Structure formats: C-alpha cells, structure tokens
Amino acid sequence: MSSEISPKADISPKAKIGDGCKIFPFVYIEDDVVIGDNCVIFPFVSILNGTRMGNGNKIHQGSVLAALPQDFEFVGEKSELIIGDNNIIRENVVINRATHRGCKTVLGSNNFLMEGAHISHDTVVGNRCVFGYGAKVAGDCNIGTGAIISSNVVEKANTRVGEYAVVQAGTTFSKDIPPYIIAGGHL
Structure with missing residues (x-):
C-alpha cells in the first residue's frame, strides 16, 4: 500500500515515509526524518531533522516537530525526537528535539496534545497523557503515563509529573507532582 502525498508538499527524497500515510499540501519534511505507517500529516506542518515517528499518528495544521531546542547549551548537535504510535497532535503544537548529541525528547503512544501545547527539549512523556490548550512543558521534564496536564499549565524545567x-x-x-493526585495553584 502506498502513501497519498500531495505534490504541493515539500518532502526531502531522503526522508523515509511509511505505507498508507496521507500528507497534505504545504507540509515540509527534512532529510533525517522517519515516519511510520498510516500517519496523517495536515497542511502547514513542519517535520524537522531528527524526528522518528511511529504508526497511526495525526499531526494537525501549523505544528512543528523536532524544532531546534530552546536551550543556551545547544550548539547544533545531532539529536532526536522520538514519537510513538497513535498520537493526536492538534494545531500549532511545538515539540523540540533534544539538546545534545545522542539525546532524545520522547513522546510515548496514545497521547493527545491540544492546540498550542509545547513540549521542550529532553522531556520524556509516557503513554495516554493529555495536554490541554496552551500547556507549556519546559526542558528536561518527565511526565508519567496517564497524566493530565490541563490548559494553560506551565511546568518549569527539571520537574516530574507522576x-x-x-x-x-x-x-x-x-516542584515534582506525585502520582495519582490532583494538583493546582502555584507550586
């Protein structure tokens, strides 16, 4: 089964695109990108070097995957963004790749990222998490499986959500948020 790719998409011939994908017009995909099977990439999405995406993901308009890390320590090293399977990434989501060579930003499987969410460099997100509108996660964070990060949450660097x-x-x-609790306010 081949993929349906718009001739108006700008895709590097070096990128690896799986079977059964649908890629809309005005999508931009760089050289060092791997996309699994049955993914849907809507218009105006940018998928940049270092992205490794699994199967069945839906990436909506205006999202940027593997954006350069917003980290003063970044000097252009080759790093990765690893995305699992069956994630829904809605409009204008930005996920940064890791800062240093050999490091990874990781988004597990079956996650739902609502419009305007941002996952920064070197953050690891488990499976079945939800990120509300405009949720911002700083670098070097860890978010456990099944966590819900509601709208307009700001998670500071080097913190964990259980x-x-x-x-x-x-x-x-x-501060770290323990597993299985509801947290709110300024912590």
Whole structure:
C-alpha cells in the first residue's frame, strides 16, 4: 500500500515515509526524518531533522516537530525526537528535539496534545497523557503515563509529573507532582 502525498508538499527524497500515510499540501519534511505507517500529516506542518515517528499518528495544521531546542547549551548537535504510535497532535503544537548529541525528547503512544501545547527539549512523556490548550512543558521534564496536564499549565524545567496525576488548569509549578493526585495553584 502506498502513501497519498500531495505534490504541493515539500518532502526531502531522503526522508523515509511509511505505507498508507496521507500528507497534505504545504507540509515540509527534512532529510533525517522517519515516519511510520498510516500517519496523517495536515497542511502547514513542519517535520524537522531528527524526528522518528511511529504508526497511526495525526499531526494537525501549523505544528512543528523536532524544532531546534530552546536551550543556551545547544550548539547544533545531532539529536532526536522520538514519537510513538497513535498520537493526536492538534494545531500549532511545538515539540523540540533534544539538546545534545545522542539525546532524545520522547513522546510515548496514545497521547493527545491540544492546540498550542509545547513540549521542550529532553522531556520524556509516557503513554495516554493529555495536554490541554496552551500547556507549556519546559526542558528536561518527565511526565508519567496517564497524566493530565490541563490548559494553560506551565511546568518549569527539571520537574516530574507522576503517573495518572492531574494538574489543574492555570497551574504553574517548579516542584515534582506525585502520582495519582490532583494538583493546582502555584507550586
């Protein structure tokens, strides 16, 4: 089964695209990219060097995957963004690749990222997580399986959210959130 790729998409011939993908017009895909089977890439998505994407993902308009790390330590080293299977990444989501050579930003499988969410460099996200509108996760964070990061949450660098924790809308935090709790406010 071949993929349906718009002739108006700008895709490097070096990129590896799986079977059964649908790639809309005005998508931009760089050289060092691997996309699995049955993915849907909507218009105006940029998938940059270092992206390794699994199967069944849907990437909506205006999203940028493997954007350069927003880290003063970044000097252009080759790093990766690893994305699992069956994720839904809605409009204008930005996910940065890792800062240093051989390092990875990781998004597991079956996650849902709502419009405007941002996952920064070297962050590791488990499976079945939800990120609300405009949620911002700084670099070097770890988010456990099943966590819910509600709308307009700001997670500061080097923090962890435990599995199945819920962070309420508008929360800003610089401390770890334990598993299985509901957290809110300024922590």
